[in-house]
Amino acid sequence: MAKREREKNFDVKIEEKNSVKILNLKGYLDAYTSLEFEEVMKKLVEGGSYKLVVNMKNLSYISSAGFGVFMAFVDEVRKNGGDIKFCCLSEKIDEIFELLGFKHIFNVLNSESEAIKSFEKVRVKNVKRRKK
Amino acid sequence: MSREGRNNKIVIVSDLRNLKIVREFVSREARKFGFDEIETEKIVLVVDEVCTNSIKHSYGNKPTGEITIELKAQKDKFTVIVSYDGLPFDPKKIKVESPVQKYSKTGRIKRGKLGMFIIYQFMDRVKYTRRGNKNIVILTKFLKRDDV
Known part of the structure; x- marks a missing residue:
């Protein structure tokens, strides 16, 4: 019963594009x-x-516990050459990101394709650095 | 799971599943009072954080207690009073710091105490008191009307 309730309020679907995992969040986190x-x-x-x-x-709603999940993993993924990037925020959630200063800590982009592309830029930079 | 009284009061069992009920209740009343979508979201978020803290820390995640959320509307003042039993909580013992401040000091992103930062950041007044065995949190936000 508890699981069913949770599923109704929140859902995450994962897909992969250009070796980037896309997490599509829905509902209340x-x-x-x-x-x-x-x-x-x-x-x-x-x-x-x-x-x-x-x-x-x-995503309709996110509280500190939701932000906390990303904060718990971001250092580790960055250490491994990756990142957690956010896109397609609603006006409400965008304002919350802004007010909490998360835009200084996290990379927030307007569209999913921009977010995927921004990883490609990092890859190109890394290749150039290696060649030097 | 919850009961709503006539004087804008709701009582929930200390279970994280009930946060949804609290959010719906506060959101409806804040909008009715005149707050726009963003200001309503801030109030909802703060009440959610206070209730979450009480469930996790004062009730130790056990659904054995009750939390009362009472709303008072007076002129431009919107007050939310959250009261609960359980372990006492002293906010002075918590260092409230913005995630950006923490990040710029340490270069690391660490979770924790973000809820408290949200509570103080998004309300105009926050007061924690203890009356008898009850923890009482008084949250106030003023409505800035265009004609004022």
Whole structure:
């Protein structure tokens, strides 16, 4: 019953584009639903997925517990040459990101394709650096 | 799971699943009072954080307690009073710091205490008190009307 309730309030669908994992979030990410989401993130990062785009187009709400999940993993993915990037924020969630200063810590982009492309830029930079 | 009284009051069982009920209640009343979508979101977020903290820390994640959320509307003042039993909480013992401040000092991103930062950042007044065995959090936000 608890799982069914959580599924109704929050859902995450994962797809892969250009070796980047796209996490499509839907619903409400609060202290209850973030418990399940943390497990999803843990599996991804432990499985070696370090380039992550979080598409928030269908996310209606996020509390500190939801932000906390990203904060818990971002240092590790960056250490491994990846990042957690966000895209397609609703006006409401964009304002919350702004007010909490998350735009200074995280990379927030307007569209999913921009977010994916920004990983390609990093890859090109790294290749150039290696050639030098 | 919850009961709503006539005087804009809701009582929930200390279970994280009930946060949704609290958010819907506060959101509806804040909008009715005149707050726009963004200001309403801030109030909802703060009340969610206070309730989450009480469930996690004062009730130790056990659904054995109750949390009362009472709303008072007075002129331009919108007050939310959250009260609960359980372990006492002293906010002075918590260092409230913005995630950006923490990041610029350490170069690392660490979670924790973000809820407290949100509570103080998004309300005009925050007061934690204890009356008898009850923790009481009084959250106030003023409505800035165009004609004022």
